[in-house]
Amino acid sequence: MWTLPRRLGVIIVLAAIVVFLSVKLNAFRDYQIAEIAVYVTAIAGLTVLTGLSGQISLGNGAFMAIGAYTTALLLLHLSWPFYAVLVVAAAITAVSGAVVGIAAARLRGPYLAGATLMLGVALPSIAYAWPGVFGGDQGLNVVFTTPSFLGANFPLTRWQAWVCAAVALVTLLLLGNLGHSRIGRNWRAVRDDDVAAALDGVNVAAARIRAFVVSATSAGLAGALLAILTGLVAPGAYTITLSIALLTGAVIGGLGSLAGALWGSLVIVLVPTYATDVATSHGLSSSVGANIPIVAYGVVLILVMLVFPQGIQGGLRRIMIAFFGPNQKSRTWRTAPANNVTPSADTLLISGDETLSPPEPPDKPTSQHEKEGTS
Amino acid sequence: MKRSQRLRWQGAALITATALAVAACSSSSSSTATSTSSSNAALTASAPGITATTITIGSHQPLTGVAAPGYSEIAPASNAYFQYVNANGGIYGRKIIYKYLDDAYNPTTTSSVVHQLVLQDNVYAIFNGLGTPTHLAVLSFLNSEKVPDVFVASGCECWNNPSQYPETFGWQIDYVREGKILGQYVAQHFKKDKIGYFYQNDEFGQDGVKGLDYEIPSSMVVSRQSYVPTNVNIAPQVAALKASGAQVVVAFAVPAFLALLKLYTLKLGYNPALVASNVGTDPITLGGLVSSFAKQSGATLNGSALINGIITDYYAPSLGSTTNSWIALWKKVHDQYDAKAPFDGNVQYGMQAAYTFVQAMFNAGRNPTRQDLVNAIQAGLPQGPILAPYAYSATDHAGMTGAYIAKIENGVFVQEGPVLVTDTSATGAITTFSGTEQQAPASGIPSASSSS
Numbered sequence: 001m002w003t004l005p006r007r008l009g010v011i012i013v014l015a016a017i018v019v020f021l022s023v024k025l026n027a028f029r030d031y032q033i034a035e036i037a038v039y040v041t042a043i044a045g046l047t048v049l050t051g052l053s054g055q056i057s058l059g060n061g062a063f064m065a066i067g068a069y070t071t072a073l074l075l076l077h078l079s080w081p082f083y084a085v086l087v088v089a090a091a092i093t094a095v096s097g098a099v100v101g102i103a104a105a106r107l108r109g110p111y112l113a114g115a116t117l118m119l120g121v122a123l124p125s126i127a128y129a130w131p132g133v134f135g136g137d138q139g140l141n142v143v144f145t146t147p148s149f150l151g152a153n154f155p156l157t158r159w160q161a162w163v164c165a166a167v168a169l170v171t172l173l174l175l176g177n178l179g180h181s182r183i184g185r186n187w188r189a190v191r192d193d194d195v196a197a198a199l200d201g202v203n204v205a206a207a208r209i210r211a212f213v214v215s216a217t218s219a220g221l222a223g224a225l226l227a228i229l230t231g232l233v234a235p236g237a238y239t240i241t242l243s244i245a246l247l248t249g250a251v252i253g254g255l256g257s258l259a260g261a262l263w264g265s266l267v268i269v270l271v272p273t274y275a276t277d278v279a280t281s282h283g284l285s286s287s288v289g290a291n292i293p294i295v296a297y298g299v300v301l302i303l304v305m306l307v308f309p310q311g312i313q314g315g316l317r318r319i320m321i322a323f324f325g326p327n328q329k330s331r332t333w334r335t336a337p338a339n340n341v342t343p344s345a346d347t348l349l350i351s352g353d354e355t356l357s358p359p360e361p362p363d364k365p366t367s368q369h370e371k372e373g374t375s
Numbered sequence: 376m377k378r379s380q381r382l383r384w385q386g387a388a389l390i391t392a393t394a395l396a397v398a399a400c401s402s403s404s405s406s407t408a409t410s411t412s413s414s415n416a417a418l419t420a421s422a423p424g425i426t427a428t429t430i431t432i433g434s435h436q437p438l439t440g441v442a443a444p445g446y447s448e449i450a451p452a453s454n455a456y457f458q459y460v461n462a463n464g465g466i467y468g469r470k471i472i473y474k475y476l477d478d479a480y481n482p483t484t485t486s487s488v489v490h491q492l493v494l495q496d497n498v499y500a501i502f503n504g505l506g507t508p509t510h511l512a513v514l515s516f517l518n519s520e521k522v523p524d525v526f527v528a529s530g531c532e533c534w535n536n537p538s539q540y541p542e543t544f545g546w547q548i549d550y551v552r553e554g555k556i557l558g559q560y561v562a563q564h565f566k567k568d569k570i571g572y573f574y575q576n577d578e579f580g581q582d583g584v585k586g587l588d589y590e591i592p593s594s595m596v597v598s599r600q601s602y603v604p605t606n607v608n609i610a611p612q613v614a615a616l617k618a619s620g621a622q623v624v625v626a627f628a629v630p631a632f633l634a635l636l637k638l639y640t641l642k643l644g645y646n647p648a649l650v651a652s653n654v655g656t657d658p659i660t661l662g663g664l665v666s667s668f669a670k671q672s673g674a675t676l677n678g679s680a681l682i683n684g685i686i687t688d689y690y691a692p693s694l695g696s697t698t699n700s701w702i703a704l705w706k707k708v709h710d711q712y713d714a715k716a717p718f719d720g721n722v723q724y725g726m727q728a729a730y731t732f733v734q735a736m737f738n739a740g741r742n743p744t745r746q747d748l749v750n751a752i753q754a755g756l757p758q759g760p761i762l763a764p765y766a767y768s769a770t771d772h773a774g775m776t777g778a779y780i781a782k783i784e785n786g787v788f789v790q791e792g793p794v795l796v797t798d799t800s801a802t803g804a805i806t807t808f809s810g811t812e813q814q815a816p817a818s819g820i821p822s823a824s825s826s827s
Binding site for chain 1: 438483513
């Protein structure tokens with residue numbers, strides 16, 4: 001199992017990689033690192049929600065908008081330091097996540113998808129309703145600069161990359177811990193069989209609401225990061241397209257593990273850029289070239305789903321098992337170590353006992369978890 | 376890697392230039408020191424994005440997504456004109472490389488692609504970046520990086536802020552000026568009528584309404600209806616306009632919503648006179664949309680006939696004036712480099728903006744720095760293909776200052792009355808422009824103009 005020191009070690013190694021890359025690569029790559037970190041933060045929350053607690057959200061773009069607008073308003077009117085803004089943005093999105101979660105706990109499968117879809121579509125439009133507060137279509141400007149102790153010549157994009165990556169890595173660490181705590185075990189129990197979980201004394205509704213709060217908070221943090229990265233918070237940036245991109249990223253990366261959030265983010269950020277470069281360097285006409293990134297995105301999605309139904313991380317795991325045998329310790333959130341199936345895209349629309357592999361008798365680890373959960 | 380290569384290249388260029396200068400000095404001691412005048416100085420890599428042979432500029436454009444229909448034609452048309460310039464001597468011999476990236480009209484993507492253009496592709500300037508919310512996302516970035524941000528494709532007043540954003544220049548007439556010019560026409564020609572407004576509920580529509588209100592007495596305005604671009608059901612707004620008894624509807628709407636307005640009024644048997652901002656009235660785009668929307672709901676209508684009589688404003692020669700030297704030039708460039716696109720207002724827009732950029736680059740000198748381009752625009756630009764003068768100065772970064780009233784007839788604009796110029800203030804007078812229209816240069820390419 002992933003222990004805390006081990007997780008901490010991985011986070012430190014990742015942080016070192018980020019610092020190394022941000023110094024070695026050019027300023028635009030720094031910007032991309034920051035972008036990837038924003039998506040990692042948001043997608044990790046969604047991975048927890050969908051992969052761990054078996055719920056779906058097509059509205060996490062809206063939670064990002066809440067975090068982003070909170071950030072913009074606090075920086076604009078109160079000029080708070082950014083770390084304080086982050087805390088408040090997280091708190092406010094947590095509260096909104098709880099409100100949505102209460103409704104969501106009563107809904108399942110396509111009904112939950114529909115309800116959160118409505119959130120994703122409707123919420124950004126509020127900015128149009130009160131243009132005096134939210135700046136309407138033009139949005140709100142966010143000023144974010146490098147702190148003075150780094151010197152005047154420190155590139156802003158590198159500082160942005162560091163800040164975004166730091167938040168993303170801390171989020172990953174906390175989510176990883178949470179997933180392996182009692183709360184996480186309850187989520188898995190609810191995901192795999194909510195009736196059995198309830199019989200075992202797990203408060204199913206509370207567990208679901210908690211998952212929504214965690215996922216919304218991650219999205220809120222990501223929104224705050226996106227605000228300082230792009231320097232503008234406008235409704236056009238938080239459309240339903242963003243919510244769907246987040247979900248796509250979570251599915252492509254793999255819902256089974258937080259590492260999937262990283263792969264998904266890499267795909268979302270890097271594939272369009274590379275596809276555009278390829279299209280322009282081959283001199284395609286702009287009407288064709290402009291659509292190449294969308295095509296590439298679709299092809300990657302289809303290929304991953306065909307080859308690795310459990311996402312990139314699930315695929316990597318399968319390859320590892322093929323090479324090193326199945327005696328790998330379970331690194332996924334699957335309750336049964338003997339079963340190599342990790343949550344797949346099916347989880348999105350079928351929840352509860354129809355998910356995944358045929359139901360199996362509660363095996364030893366599961367029952368242990370339940371005992372812990374109720375003790 | 377790229378950066379170090381560039382630095383090495385610049386170093387090599389510098390050494391060569393120094394060597395040449397030394398050689399020139401030693402060999403021509405008899406000639407005056409000013410013999411290496413700017414007219415034949417060697418072409419150097421004088422700024423990021425400029426080499427001895429090329430000028431690389433970038434842009435963000437909605438090539439896909441909601442704003443793409445129509446607007447996606449603009450950048451290829453600009454590029455067509457640049458190719459024409461490249462094939463005919465370039466700018467002081469340098470060829471223009473125009474790299475425009477798709478932002479799908481999403482500010483987050485805009486920020487990403489503009490960071491790429493500036494930080495990785497090292498463009499000399501950002502040219503004609505399209506859209507208000509999109510371009511606002513990169514406004515402070517471009518200014519802090521000191522990248523010239525010229526001729527933004529949006530009529531927002533916000534680009535004209537030289538003290539805070541010295542690198543940024545607007546280009547097309549802003550919506551307040553448009554509103555004033557249309558408003559004056561309405562106040563004068565529909566004196567006894569009730570007026571209704573129909574506008575997009577963002578800075579575009581609101582600025583337009585601000586201009587209208589400067590000129591139209593509020594007692595005449597019986598209804599103010601707005602729409603958001605994400606909701607295509609405008610039946611309630613049109614019903615409210617009808618119920619208010621408005622005999623004239625003034626619209627600040629994009630083409631799709633102007634087309635919907637036309638169709639809904641038709642459906643309700645309501646037939647007000649329509650006055651609309653030129654943002655929505657390109658006859659080919661608008662007529663096409665009316666036809667295709669009607670077709671979607673099962674009706675066969677002739678869009679271009681239905682839009683006859685719409686009153687609008689325009690700042691350039693009508694595409695219908697085929698004998699006009701500018702229209703002939705655009706047609707020639709279009710047929711040669713951009714023939715697949717329809718020859719419509721968007722294509723004309725892209726070419727006119729490109730022409731203005733080429734003019735500014737000629738004025739910036741043979742080996743311009745980024746600041747030289749800013750200075751050249753601030754020194755003022757000739758109108759070229761535009762019928763109203765530009766406002767450019769060190770303290771004013773707004774673009775065009777006026778327009779004429781036009782009526783749509785048989786798919787083209789027909790000019791009604793003179794070119795009118797004004798400012799963006801509530802009290803600023805609207806005056807008839809006394810200057811004359813310029814002719815397109817025979818080569819089709821501008822040359823350095825003495826500052827006006």
